[in-house]
Amino acid sequence: MDELKGDRQVSEELKEVNLQLPAIPEAIAALKPGNIVFLSGFVYTAREGVYDRILNDGGELPAGLTELSNVNFHCSPAASPQEDGSYAVGGVTATASFRFSKYMAQWLDLTQTKIVIGKGGMSKLDYETVFAPRGAIYLTTVGYGTGALLGRGVKGVKDVHWIDELGIAQAMWLFEVDKFGPFIVDSDLDGNSLFAQQGDLVNQNVEALYDGLKKPTLHRYGETDDRKDELM
Amino acid sequence: MISTELIETAGYEIMKKAAIDIPEDYLDGIKATQKQEQNTLSGYVIKTMIDNYEAATEDRRPMCADTGLPRYYVKIGDNAPLRGGFTGIERALRSATARATADVPLRPNRVHPLWRTEHNNNVGINAPEIEWSFEPDVDWVDVTTVHKGGLFGTDYRMLFPGDGIDGIKRFFLDTMISFGKRGLCCQPAIVGIGIGGSKDTCMQLGKQAACLRSVGEPNPDLKIAELEQELMEMGNNIGMGPMGFVGSSMVVDCHIEVGYTHTGGMPVSVHTFCLSSRRATARLHADGSIEYRTDPKWFTPYMRRETVEWTS
Structure with a gap:
């Protein structure tokens, strides 16, 4: 996507991409695991509180959401209501996404969301069977505590839904963002996953780390899924 | 008064x-791990985190x-x-x-x-x-x-005197590897290890070791200080960096605190104080x-x- 304005090669191996939202299919298709991404446009937050409300309790999506934004951020902002009714947004940080796996297929279908942002990615199986077939990809936040950098990218709160019912952390926030990032592309439209690739590389060395360490006196809870196993 | x-x-x-300004000792520790880090992705994550500390202090935001x-x-x-x-x-x-x-x-x-x-x-x-x-x-x-x-990066295990230092190393590796994958414990971290006491004091000591000692400050017991150093090097040799990417930046410092414990046991807890050690x-x-x-x-x-x- 070299034709996209502002793209640049950060280093020999890292490419930086500026994406205008709502993201178009061609721009999403061009993203590869390990690319660095900044977003401009509208991003909404939704996690288990919102998912349950809409998918399980018969709630309705806010009017116009799907036209305005196709980016779902697994996030709870540090935000505080002001006297004039607006909200001050301090830091913005993602929450671990794998917990929301069970909602994603239905949610992507309902909202036509094409980019999911969060912490730590989802399973490769989710990418292959849920995300890629729906033209959706996953971006991970960096670090993961880049609350101040992401907070800078939030230009304003366009809307907030169900704040009384769900609280600040679980409410649906609609943020207007500018050069919001950085994020790293985890999954692409082929179902590849950066986390899976990196995890495989790390795993190659793991057994050797235990070489020479003697066996434990007792086994422990958690080393087995067989409830009939003894500790001894 | x-x-x-x-x-x-x-x-x-x-x-x-605490919410806004990264402690100087932790920042120095992160910069030391940054110097060792050879992997591009891991290096990018650490650089971004340092940018984030600066943005937080400049903007006075968390x-x-x-x-x-x-x-x-x-x-x-x-x-x-x-x-x-x-x-x-x-x-x-x-x-x-x-x-x-x-x-x-x-x-x-x-x-x-x-x-x-x-x-x-x-x-x-x-x-x-x-x-x-x-x-x-x-x-x-x-x-x-x-x-x-509060979600990831802490674990507790009852070990026994016969497990010895090897048992502590095994448990330490288990914890770092399992919570390090995908960076769930937001490493590189200050790792606190509680050894001994009763189960609850063991947890408490490990948590305090992670959160209430400065980076670079060893335990006054020289043999414990050696073990701290050894575990830190062990963590950084797992082959993992921030976010679970390939790299060498897992442990900014390792702090051990001990308490007298039951003669038959050696409870151990491991805690990670994250990239935003506040x-x-x-x-x-x-x-x-x-x-x-x-x-x-x-x-x-x-x-x-x-x-x-x-x-x-």
């Missing part, structure tokens, strides 16, 4: 400082939006002229927490564990926690706040002045006393 009003002023200030579970550690000198009583201190720190949550702003994280109801101010039943300790022959009060994430301390002097710092100085010789009598 150290009044509850003074405690509240200090509590409010350290809540802000470095991480996950407030963790904000809590306090209070150390009271035997001769401190308190006014307002101990429950006054607890009330003042609750009030400081609620006000800082609204003003910084901090994310209100604290909810009822069953009903998930909240007061939007990080205050509730048993929250924020306040741990107390005492110090002989001084007239000040130290108040430290720690904001530490702590700040205020010393309230008898004349009503307040000094702020980032080193909690929690583990005094008195805290680590060995027997019935002690010299301070």
Whole structure:
């Protein structure tokens, strides 16, 4: 996507991409695991509180959401209501996404969301069977505590839904963002996953780390899924 | 005089400082791991985190939006002229927490564990926690706040004397590898290890070791200090960096604290204080002045006393 304005090669191996939202299919298709991404446009937050409300309790999506934004951020902002009714947004940080796996297929279908942002990615199986077939990809936040950098990218709160019912952390926030990032592309439209690739590389060395360490006196809870196993 | 009003002023200030300004010792530690890091992706993550610390301090906004579970550690000198009583201190720190949550702003994280109801101010039943300790022959009060994430990166295991140091290494590796994958424990981290005590003190010691000692400050027991160094190197040789990417940056420092334990056991806990290691301390002097710092100085010789009598 070299034709996209502002793209640049950060280093020999890292490419930086500026994406205008709502993201178009061609721009999403061009993203590869390990690319660095900044977003401009509208991003909404939704996690288990919102998912349950809409998918399980018969709630309705806010009017116009799907036209305005196709980016779902697994996030709870540090935000505080002001006297004039607006909200001050301090830091913005993602929450671990794998917990929301069970909602994603239905949610992507309902909202036509094409980019999911969060912490730590989802399973490769989710990418292959849920995300890629729906033209959706996953971006991970960096670090993961880049609350101040992401907070800078939030230009304003366009809307907030169900704040009384769900609280600040679980409410649906609609943020207007500018050069919001950085994020790293985890999954692409082929179902590849950066986390899976990196995890495989790390795993190659793991057994050797235990070489020479003697066996434990007792086994422990958690080393087995067989409830009939003894500790001894 | 150290009044509850003074405690509240200090509590409010350290809540802000902890949330916004990365402690200098941790920043130095991160920069040292950055120098060793050869992997491009891992190096990019660390560079971005350093940018984030700078942005937080410049903008006066929290470095991480996950407030963790904000809590306090209070150390009271035997001769401190308190006014307002101990429950006054607890009330003042609750009030400081609620006000800082609204003003910084901090994310209100604290909810009822069953009903998930909240007061939007990080205050509730048993929250924020306040741990107390005492110090002989001084007239000040130290108040430290720690904001530490709460979901991943901590584990506990009952080992046995026969497991020895190998058992500790095995458990340490298990914890770092399992929580390091995808960066769930937000490494590179200060790793705190509690060894001994009863199960609850073992957890408590490990948590305090992670959160209440400065990077670069070894345990005064030389053999324990050697083990700290060995475990740190072991962690950084796993082959993993931030976010679980290939790299060498897992452990910024390793701190071990011990407590006398049951003759038949060796309980061990491992805790990780994350890339946004948030702590700040205020010393309230008898004349009503307040000094702020980032080193909690929690583990005094008195805290680590060995027997019935002690010299301070």
